[in-house]
Amino acid sequence: MIRVLLVDDQRLIRAGLRMLCAAEADVEVVGEAENGQEAIRLVEQLVPDVVLMDLRMPGVDGITATKRILQSRPALRIVVLTTFDDDEHLYPALAAGACGFLAKDTAPEALLDGIRRAADGDSSFSPDVLRRVVRRAVEGTPPPRAASEQVALTDREREVLALVAVGHSNAEIAGELHIGITTVKTHVTNLMAKTRSRNRVQLALTSRSGHDWIKE
Numbered sequence: 001m002i003r004v005l006l007v008d009d010q011r012l013i014r015a016g017l018r019m020l021c022a023a024e025a026d027v028e029v030v031g032e033a034e035n036g037q038e039a040i041r042l043v044e045q046l047v048p049d050v051v052l053m054d055l056r057m058p059g060v061d062g063i064t065a066t067k068r069i070l071q072s073r074p075a076l077r078i079v080v081l082t083t084f085d086d087d088e089h090l091y092p093a094l095a096a097g098a099c100g101f102l103a104k105d106t107a108p109e110a111l112l113d114g115i116r117r118a119a120d121g122d123s124s125f126s127p128d129v130l131r132r133v134v135r136r137a138v139e140g141t142p143p144p145r146a147a148s149e150q151v152a153l154t155d156r157e158r159e160v161l162a163l164v165a166v167g168h169s170n171a172e173i174a175g176e177l178h179i180g181i182t183t184v185k186t187h188v189t190n191l192m193a194k195t196r197s198r199n200r201v202q203l204a205l206t207s208r209s210g211h212d213w214i215k216e
Contacts, residue, residue, distance in 0.1 A: 036065030
């Protein structure tokens with residue numbers, strides 16, 4: 001059972017998310033918070049597996065709450081719920097440690113899939129949000145190159161990484177490489193472990209990092 005904490009200052013949004021989760025046998029909403037301060041308290045009290053975190057809330061916002069929660073519980077999976085006009089909030093939330101971004105107009109089945117993927121240790125991103133975030137990050141100031149670190153990748157992992165780096169979803173990568181989505185997920189998980197990336201955007205940016213890619 002995946003234990004979920006809902007964090008949003010709009011009661012109607014929380015009610016809709018609760019109803020959606022209640023229909024699933026493997027998802028349980030264990031609590032609701034209407035601001036970041038309450039979320040921090042409930043995480044310690046309820047110990048959820050996944051937190052669905054709004055960004056814009058009065059008092060302690062979602063970015064600050066994400067940072068504080070992960071300082072004490074780094075293994076907790078926090079998925080940001082956002083609208084398409086919040087780009088200025090996405091990057092600080094990413095830096096704070098959020099494992100994914102889902103748009104509030106995401107299809108119900110995609111939202112549930114995102115919760116399950118987050119619980120499994122994967123990253124959850126709405127395709128449009130992922131493309132936009134990756135494109136903006138890649139077009140921005142190049143990150144400083146760290147000291148070279150050798151990372152062994154298979155040929156297939158290199159192909160998958162190249163497509164992640166341009167914002168492709170798992171389904172798009174599967175179609176491009178003519179492999180199954182489950183196989184893509186396995187490659188992405190392995191890539192995140194090898195590059196020590198906390199989420200999919202960080203993985204996308206590793207192609208511009210100081211890593212020295214060698215053939216496995």
